Amino acid sequence: MDTKGLQEKVKNFIDERDWRKLQTTKDQAISASVEANELLELFQWETGKNLDDKILNGKDPLLFKKIKNETADVFFSCLAIADQAGFDMEEAFLSKLEELEKRYDKHKVKGDSSKIPSGE
C-alpha cells in the first residue's frame, strides 16, 4: 500500500468514528508532538551503543515493538494532519525530500553532519 492508500485509511478511520467534528488540525498537530515524545521517551536513558545492541541485534524485542508502535503513532498523526488540513502527504513528503536534496548536496555533505543546521 502506498502513502495515498494509508492516508485514505486514516481518513476512513476518523470518519467511521465520526471524530472529524471533535478534532482540528491543531489537535492532530498536538497528537503528533505527544506521540513523538512517547517515542523519544523510549530512548531517554539509553546510550547509543546500548540501543544498537538492544534494537539492531534483536536483544530487546519488547523495546523494538514499542519503538515500532510509537513510530506508527507519529505517522498516523502526520497522516491525520494531512487529511484534516487537506493536503496529500505523499506529495508533501516528496516535495520536502526534493528540497532537502537541493539544500544538502550529497557531494558536499557526505559523511559530515556538521553542516546540518538544527531546527530544520
Ligand SMILES: [Mg+2]
Ligand atoms: Mg503512542
